[in-house]
Amino acid sequence: MAQPNQQKFPAVQGGGSLIVAWQIKGKRVLVVGGGEVAAGRILNCLNADALVTVVSPLARLNSEVAYRVAQNEVTHIDRNFEPSDLDGADMVLVAVDDPEASSTIWKLCKEKRIIANIADVPPECDFYFGSVHRDGPLQIMVSTNGKGPRLASTIRKFIAKQLPSNAGSAIETVGQLRVKLRQIAPRPEDGPKRMAWMTKVSDAYSLSQMCELTEEDMANLLRYYPSGKVPSMDVLQSLRGNPDGSKLDVFDGSFGFSVGA
Known part of the structure; x- marks a missing residue:
């Protein structure tokens, strides 16, 4: 049996902790x-x-x-x-x-x-x-594995300063979009496609753009799901009050638009 190429895999770094989001609701x-x-x-x-x-x-x-x-x-x-x-x-x-x-x-x-x-x-x-930064659904923990709690707090504050002030709101919007997507594609076999499409959405828009998405925007965005496409923010905004895309030059009349990012 051929040995795997060791260089393709990350090296093990012992001595750490398994950092998880522990669900203790009701415990x-x-x-x-x-x-x-x-x-x-x-x-x-x-x-x-x-x-x-x-x-x-x-x-x-x-x-x-x-x-x-x-x-x-x-x-x-x-x-x-x-x-x-x-x-x-x-x-x-x-x-x-x-x-x-x-x-x-x-x-x-x-x-x-x-x-x-x-x-x-x-x-x-x-x-x-650990030292935790909290912004709505966003939680970021810095752990020093018990060796420097005060330093963990310093590092956490530094990281928090690098984040946009609306990061938590953007995550709330993504959560709402995922719920709406699951409603139109509820089957277990839809899972891989849902995940792939949400990845494209997350990569297509900035945090500030995510925060600006309205209910109408999300409804229009979901129309692209069947084709697997994600529109640019400019296209999405142009659909406000214009759901049939009549003001766009690139609409093919099908369920979903022919433009995508």
Whole structure:
């Protein structure tokens, strides 16, 4: 059997983490602690629609965590951690200034096979939190694999400054277009063609142009799908109020126009 050409494949770079978009909506997350670090963990989980329980004496809650409790955004248990708090938990986040207690909780989580993150103790973490830029549906995470959280924040801010201010809105528009496309091409066998066409759309228009697409634009754009073509933005805009393309020189009268990018 012939050996594959090694130069055609990327080299393995060990020592990294598997960065995924973890869906924890409706999952039970236990947060042990009520300080600044806990507040950040809690917000991250609430943003992901998790069900959060905080275990910490009331007197040790900082103002943000106390606010979450007062607004009933989290469930609060007003005492120190007890092993029974792990019952039913899908994830445990520990953020207390007590290394011995933290390690004890970590060991209990391992016994119960519950994934856990012990703040500021990389060896006792099943996963790390990164520094996240959020703009609507857009999320960009920078991770240093637990080695430099503050540097991760600096890098994240640098990346965010390079992005256009409307990046999130453009993604919302793409999402709407995908939903509409699936409505007109719902069959599983349509999948490859849908994906290929959406790739062309994403490559044809800039982020700012995506943001400018109206409901009428999307309806006109979808008329090109059967032919697999994507019109230029100029052509698409010329169809506003002119859906039959009568003002265009390149219309062949079929379902979809003969011009494409």
